[in-house]
Amino acid sequence: MKLETQLERLVKLGLAIDPDITIEDILSVVERSALERDPFKLLLYAFGAESVRAPLGRRICNRVWNLDPEGIETTGDYANIARQLCLLSGNPDWLTEIVDYIDVEADEWWLEYTIAEQRRHYTVALDRDWVDMLMLSDVMEDIQRDSYLFYLLEHEQVMILLYLDRVTADRLGDLCDEDLEPVVPT
Known part of the structure; x- marks a missing residue:
């Protein structure tokens, strides 16, 4: 075609x-x-x-x-995903104050943002460089409307x-x- x-x-x-x-x-x-x-x-x-x-x-x-689900490497990657999902939804400011932290050595990965004046914090499951699908689903659920x-x-x-x-x-x-x-x- x-x-x-x-x-x-x-x-x-x-x-x-x-x-x-x-x-x-x-x-x-x-x-x-x-x-x-x-x-x-x-x-x-x-x-x-x-x-x-x-x-x-x-x-x-x-x-x-x-989304490359095997593209998590450094601080900022999960925050970028959250921003991209907001942009995709047509409301780039739906989530605010988006920050994340990734420290593979310390086994510490998290994502935080504010939605409707509520602060959300997600601890991210470490699976090498793969995106945490449960966390991704939670963020999507916050954005869907x-x-x-x-x-x-x-x-x-x-x-x-x-x-x-x-x-x-x-x-x-x-x-x-x-x-x-x-x-x-x-």
Whole structure:
């Protein structure tokens, strides 16, 4: 399926590339032939990435984010995950005063933030450099609201995360020929 057709169908579901992004930015992440051979899922992977074209650091689509679950290495990694989840939800300031601490030598890992004037503290389970899925679920649960949930598509070692309502998740699952299940069911 042509890339442009896929983009049109995703726009109908409310998933569009950000205004400063072009098709060339998408093609800097995944080749056109691969995107057209394996429609939608690879495009969603590209949506969740950052453009590798200048200026760097631009997300392709702020409604999709690729999380490498084996990417926890240093202080700031869990705080970044919490910020990315807020951005994905469309409310970057939902969690405030986000801080974390990672000391592998001392076996001390934690994440803290404030939500609705309440301070949350999560002790993170150490599993080498893998993200603590229980803690991730707790943070997602704090962010989810208004019948929107975090959904997951897996692509190789990457978790493609989306923040959608159930109807949109079902329609997107049909396009991807894969059931999208919420990361944290309600």
